[in-house]
Amino acid sequence: MLKRVPRWAKLIGVIVVLVGLALIPGRAKQQLEVAKEFELTPIVKLPHVGPVDLSINKAVVYLWIATAVITVAALVINRTLKSRPGRFQLAMEGLYELARNGIVGSVMKSGADTWFPYIGAAFVFVLVSNVIGLVPLPFAEHNQLGFYAATANLYVTLTLALFTFAFTHYAGIKKNGPVHYFKNWMPKGAPPVLREFIFVIHGVSEIFRLVSLSVRLFANMVAGHAILAVFFAMALIFQSYLAAAILQGGSAMIYLFEIFVAVIQAFIFAILSAVYIGGALEQEH
Amino acid sequence: MDASAAKLLGAGLSMGLGAIGPGVGLGILIGKALEGIARQPEVSGDIRTNMFIGIGVTEAVALYAFVVALILIFVAK
Numbered sequence: 001m002l003k004r005v006p007r008w009a010k011l012i013g014v015i016v017v018l019v020g021l022a023l024i025p026g027r028a029k030q031q032l033e034v035a036k037e038f039e040l041t042p043i044v045k046l047p048h049v050g051p052v053d054l055s056i057n058k059a060v061v062y063l064w065i066a067t068a069v070i071t072v073a074a075l076v077i078n079r080t081l082k083s084r085p086g087r088f089q090l091a092m093e094g095l096y097e098l099a100r101n102g103i104v105g106s107v108m109k110s111g112a113d114t115w116f117p118y119i120g121a122a123f124v125f126v127l128v129s130n131v132i133g134l135v136p137l138p139f140a141e142h143n144q145l146g147f148y149a150a151t152a153n154l155y156v157t158l159t160l161a162l163f164t165f166a167f168t169h170y171a172g173i174k175k176n177g178p179v180h181y182f183k184n185w186m187p188k189g190a191p192p193v194l195r196e197f198i199f200v201i202h203g204v205s206e207i208f209r210l211v212s213l214s215v216r217l218f219a220n221m222v223a224g225h226a227i228l229a230v231f232f233a234m235a236l237i238f239q240s241y242l243a244a245a246i247l248q249g250g251s252a253m254i255y256l257f258e259i260f261v262a263v264i265q266a267f268i269f270a271i272l273s274a275v276y277i278g279g280a281l282e283q284e285h
Numbered sequence: 286m287d288a289s290a291a292k293l294l295g296a297g298l299s300m301g302l303g304a305i306g307p308g309v310g311l312g313i314l315i316g317k318a319l320e321g322i323a324r325q326p327e328v329s330g331d332i333r334t335n336m337f338i339g340i341g342v343t344e345a346v347a348l349y350a351f352v353v354a355l356i357l358i359f360v361a362k
Binding site: 102103106107208211212215216219264267268271272275 | 331334341345348349
């Protein structure tokens with residue numbers, strides 16, 4: 001039906017709608033504090049155990065939701081495996097195929113079977129928590145709908161990166177023995193003083209892997225959510241329905257881009273974990 | 286200029302200037318990877334995997350600038 005309308009009529013229609021929106025007076029001024037979206041206020045207050053605060057906040061709830069989604073999906077796919085897969089099973093098989101062959105199989109030479117469970121689990125967990133961050137859930141202030149992701153929290157991403165860090169050195173030491181493993185941090189042909197220097201530099205680079213692995217995920221998720229929040233806040237500040245319409249169009253574009261970023265960041269986290277663990281296993285002799 | 290203004294200015298400058306290098310690097314990296322894929326489409330899977338590893342390492346440089354900016358805003362006195 002829309003095809004019969006000529007193009008100039010559509011253009012005029014759009015212009016009339018935009019002018020109409022511009023003429024409607026805006027509502028009263030409202031405020032949206034972008035930084036407040038990332039504040040963690042306890043939902044359920046629980047006592048401290050030593051220095052650890054056990055209170056349940058937004059991030060904890062999001063982690064629970066991610067865990068629940070993964071558990072339910074795994075149980076459902078486990079119970080309903082068919083030889084003629086449906087849509088859900090095809091998607092799950094594609095995810096498994098990507099993690100097994102696309103990430104672990106293509107990066108790790110040996111130990112792929114040993115370390116696939118960890119890397120696959122990390123991939124799925126990061127992916128699901130990133131994607132859940134794009135679903136509006138009622139955990140913002142006053143139980144309003146809001147965006148937040150468990151991975152937009154440095155503590156969560158740092159914990160995930162610490163797992164990779166610990167497993168990297170555990171794998172390297174177990175495969176090569178502690179003496180051999182740390183000896184391989186120094187190049188063979190280098191002169192004596194330089195070798196110790198390179199050893200220290202290598203140690204520093206190991207620490208910075210931890211920093212970059214955690215901060216990458218955290219920064220990408222925070223930046224995406226902050227941009228979305230800024231677009232919403234701008235619509236409130238301009239107090240005009242025209243600006244709001246245009247900004248909502250822009251935020252829809254950014255939302256689509258954020259879906260892409262969520263998948264890519266999970267992929268990069270998993271593939272870098274695989275590279276680090278594979279690198280610790282494969283030492284030059 | 287008081288200290289808090291200098292802090293915010295420094296944070297913005299560190300993020301902005303720190304993003305220049307990784308931006309150029311990512312452009313070169315992805316451009317070369319696409320060139321390789323266009324030349325040899327049969328190894329595109331391998332090239333893509335290695336491209337993502339390279340992206341991860343290149344991005345880390347910008348992330349250090351981001352960390353410095355965060356430290357300047359929230360930690361530095």
